[in-house]
Amino acid sequence: xxxxxxxxxxxxxxxxxxxxxxxxxxxxxxxxxxxxxxxxxxxxxxxxxxxxxxxxxxxxxxxxxxxxxxxxxxxxxxxxxxxxxxxxxxxxxxxxxxxxxxxxxxxxxxxxxxxxxxxxxxxxxxxxxxxxxxxxxxxxxxxxxxxxxxxxxxxxxxxxxxxxxxxxxxxxxxxxxxxxxxxxxxxxxxxxxxxxxxxxxxxxxxxxxxxxxxxxxxxxxxxxxxxxxxxxxxxxxxxxxxxxxxxxxxxxxxxxxxxxxxxxxxxxxxxxxxxxxxxx
Numbered sequence: 394x395x396x397x398x399x400x401x402x403x404x405x406x407x408x409x410x411x412x413x414x415x416x417x418x419x420x421x422x423x424x425x426x427x428x429x430x431x432x433x434x435x436x437x438x439x440x441x442x443x444x445x446x447x448x449x450x451x452x453x454x455x456x457x458x459x460x461x462x463x464x465x466x467x468x469x470x471x472x473x474x475x476x477x478x479x480x481x482x483x484x485x486x487x488x489x490x491x492x493x494x495x496x497x498x499x500x501x502x503x504x505x506x507x508x509x510x511x512x513x514x515x516x517x518x519x520x521x522x523x524x525x526x527x528x529x530x531x532x533x534x535x536x537x538x539x540x541x542x543x544x545x546x547x548x549x550x551x552x553x554x555x556x557x558x559x560x561x562x563x564x565x566x567x568x569x570x571x572x573x574x575x576x577x578x579x580x581x582x583x584x585x586x587x588x589x590x591x592x593x594x595x596x597x598x599x600x601x602x603x604x605x606x607x608x609x610x611x612x613x614x615x616x617x618x619x620x621x622x623x624x625x626x627x628x629x630x631x632x633x634x635x636x637x638x639x640x641x642x643x644x645x646x647x648x649x650x651x652x653x654x655x656x657x658x659x660x661x662x663x664x665x666x667x668x669x670x671x672x673x
Contacts, residue, residue, distance in 0.1 A: 520569030
C-alpha cells in the first residue's frame with residue numbers, strides 16, 4: 394500500500410488562515426436564511442393568506458408577532474447599536490406598511506382584467522410579493538440597518554424576478570403587472586398610482602462609485618404608466634404626472650406632464666380626456 398500523500402504546505406497554511414479569521418471574528422450567522430424566514434414571518438403576520446393553515450387562529454397572532462421580533466433582533470444585533478429602538482420603530486411602522494400594501498393589492502386588482510379577487514392578487518401575483526417585501530425592507534433601510542434590507546430584497550428578487558433596491562421610494566397604490574425583469578434602482582422615486590409592466594428598468598446613467606450618495610435614478614410622477622421593456626435612466630430624469638411611456642422606449646431626459654412617449658424619439662401631449670391606456 395502506498396503511503397498517504399502529505400498535504401501541500403500551501404493548503405495547510407490556508408487552513409490556518411481560515412482558523413485565525415474565525416477565531417478573530419463573530420460566530421457566523423446564516424444571514425440569507427434569516428432574511429428568508431423573516432420575510433415569510435412578516436408576510437404571515439400581515440396577511441392570513443401567507444400563514445400556515447395550522448396557525449391561522451386569532452391566538453397565533455401574538456406568537457407570530459413575537460417570532461418576527463425575535464428574528465429581527467437575531468439578524469441585526471451584531472450590526473446595529475440601538476437594537477431596541479430600531480425594533481420598536483420598525484414594529485410601529487407595520488400598520489402603515491399593511492395599509493399601503495392593501496392599496497397596492499387593490500391597484501393591481503383594478504388594473505388587471507385577469508385578476509379575479511384581492512386574495513388572488515395577494516397570494517399569486519409576483520408584483521404584489523415583490524412590493525410587499527420591498528415595503529418591509531425599505532422601513533429597515535430608512536432606519537440605517539445595514540445589509541439585512543438588501544438580503545430581503547434579494548430573496549424577493551430570486552422568488553419573483555423583480556429587483557427593487559430597498560432604498561427606492563414607492564408611492565401609494567403601486568402596481569407591477571407581470572413583473573419579470575423589472576429593475577428599480579436605489580434612488581428611484583415613484584409617485585402615487587404608478588403602474589409598471591415587465592422588463593421596465595429605472596436605472597442610472599453610470600455606475601461610478603463616485604455617485605454612491607447622489608440621485609442616480611429617475612423620478613416618476615403620479616399616475617404614470619410604463620409599458621414593457623422601457624428603460625428610463627438618470628437621476629435628473631423626471632416623468633411628468635399622467636404620462637405614458639411606451640414599450641421598448643429608451644429615455645435619458647425628462648418629459649412634461651401628460652406626455653406620451655413612443656419609440657424613444659416621439660413625444661406627444663395627451664388630451665385631458667383621452668382615456669388612453671393599454672392592457673396586456
